[in-house]
Amino acid sequence: MRRSLRLLLPICILFFSIGCTSLGEGELEEIEQYVEDEAQKVLLSQFEKLRQDRETYAAVCAPFDIYDPLEKICYPPETCETVDDCALLGDELAEEIYEWFGDLLTDYAFDGDGDTFDEQVLARYQVEGDDLTQPQFVVVDEQLEPYRDAIVTHMAVWDAFRYLIPKKEREMVSGFTIFTDGDEEMLAQVEPDTKNVANWILGVDVVDAEESYILKTTLLHEYAHLLTLQQSQMDMDEEVLFADAEDPIHQTAAATCPYFQVDGMGCTKETSYLHQFYVQYWEDLIEEWDARDIATNEEEAEAFYEDYEDQFVTDYAVTSPDEDIAEVWTYFILAPRPAGDEIWEQKILFFYQYPEQVKLRAEVLSRLYSYLTLED
Numbered sequence: 001m002r003r004s005l006r007l008l009l010p011i012c013i014l015f016f017s018i019g020c021t022s023l024g025e026g027e028l029e030e031i032e033q034y035v036e037d038e039a040q041k042v043l044l045s046q047f048e049k050l051r052q053d054r055e056t057y058a059a060v061c062a063p064f065d066i067y068d069p070l071e072k073i074c075y076p077p078e079t080c081e082t083v084d085d086c087a088l089l090g091d092e093l094a095e096e097i098y099e100w101f102g103d104l105l106t107d108y109a110f111d112g113d114g115d116t117f118d119e120q121v122l123a124r125y126q127v128e129g130d131d132l133t134q135p136q137f138v139v140v141d142e143q144l145e146p147y148r149d150a151i152v153t154h155m156a157v158w159d160a161f162r163y164l165i166p167k168k169e170r171e172m173v174s175g176f177t178i179f180t181d182g183d184e185e186m187l188a189q190v191e192p193d194t195k196n197v198a199n200w201i202l203g204v205d206v207v208d209a210e211e212s213y214i215l216k217t218t219l220l221h222e223y224a225h226l227l228t229l230q231q232s233q234m235d236m237d238e239e240v241l242f243a244d245a246e247d248p249i250h251q252t253a254a255a256t257c258p259y260f261q262v263d264g265m266g267c268t269k270e271t272s273y274l275h276q277f278y279v280q281y282w283e284d285l286i287e288e289w290d291a292r293d294i295a296t297n298e299e300e301a302e303a304f305y306e307d308y309e310d311q312f313v314t315d316y317a318v319t320s321p322d323e324d325i326a327e328v329w330t331y332f333i334l335a336p337r338p339a340g341d342e343i344w345e346q347k348i349l350f351f352y353q354y355p356e357q358v359k360l361r362a363e364v365l366s367r368l369y370s371y372l373t374l375e376d
């Protein structure tokens with residue numbers, strides 16, 4: 001198993017006030033303008049047509065199920081019942097995927113030399129069950145219009161996500177946003193839905209989504225945030241969420257949270273994956289991590305990674321405990337079960353102690369395998 005070395009590349013949680021976006025103060029307050037009149041009609045009719053085509057296809061096979069035209073049957077993903085069966089199936093699938101498609105975790109790396117600009121939202125969709133609804137297309141510069149109007153691509157990206165993650169595991173997703181900051185830099189993000197902070201919006205950079213393997217690993221990383229920050233895992237604190245970066249409420253909230261406090265969001269629950277992970281792997285590091293300002297100082301972060309390379313699955317994982325657990329979960333899904341000699345391997349084994357995660361791994365890998373096979 002190889003761990004990828006790459007520059008710090010945000011594939012992260014979007015904080016409203018602090019965190020990993022390059023948005024400056026005030027930019028968030030800019031009012032978005034949506035495409036109207038004739039241009040809107042054209043886009044909506046394209047969207048409607050694609051939606052109907054999808055329904056026709058869905059009547060034949062679920063997306064990415066393998067269709068055998070001779071037998072006229074669909075092969076749905078493999079399933080498993082007991083933890084032992086699922087552990088075995090997961091390992092087999094991880095191996096098959098590696099053998100046929102290579103190491104998706106190695107591809108999970110950009111050189112960071114892309115051509116980027118300020119992040120720009122192109123389209124917003126509501127999510128209802130499996131479906132995208134109520135599209136809104138943002139008025140953008142002419143050179144970005146083709147990306148905004150690529151509804152086929154938007155839907156394909158959504159299909160990738162909704163297929164990889166079983167429906168019952170992604171009920172917190174209420175919206176889907178297509179954005180871009182150009183080539184590379186930010187790949188994807190999740191953010192709480194301001195209309196109801198128990199829900200989340202998934203955002204994907206449509207320019208970067210062209211890299212098929214990277215898209216899949218990125219979607220897994222983003223899902224890991226949803227998994228570890230959802231309502232059952234963390235109490236979202238709206239006052240903290242909507243406060244400015246300088247607001248002392250961030251310190252007050254952190255001081256009153258008896259468990260791990262997710263910066264700019266809320267307090268994790270005692271039995272949450274993230275708090276347990278923090279207790280095991282971060283408590284001894286956090287003081288130094290704070291003092292060296294790893295969250296915001298890129299150079300120090302690289303040095304920190306070099307100092308503690310045996311503890312992290314990627315260099316991006318040093319950014320924060322919540323990014324670390326997202327990277328680890330992605331490795332847990334895709335990598336073969338490690339021996340556990342080193343701390344970064346033990347972090348992957350952390351998720352094997354949860355039967356529901358062992359099952360989810362098999363399910364996700366099974367979906368990924370049939371998806372990759374169909375795409376090939």
Ligand SMILES: [Zn+2]
Pocket residue numbers: 010011012013221222225323326
């Ligand atoms: Zn992230």
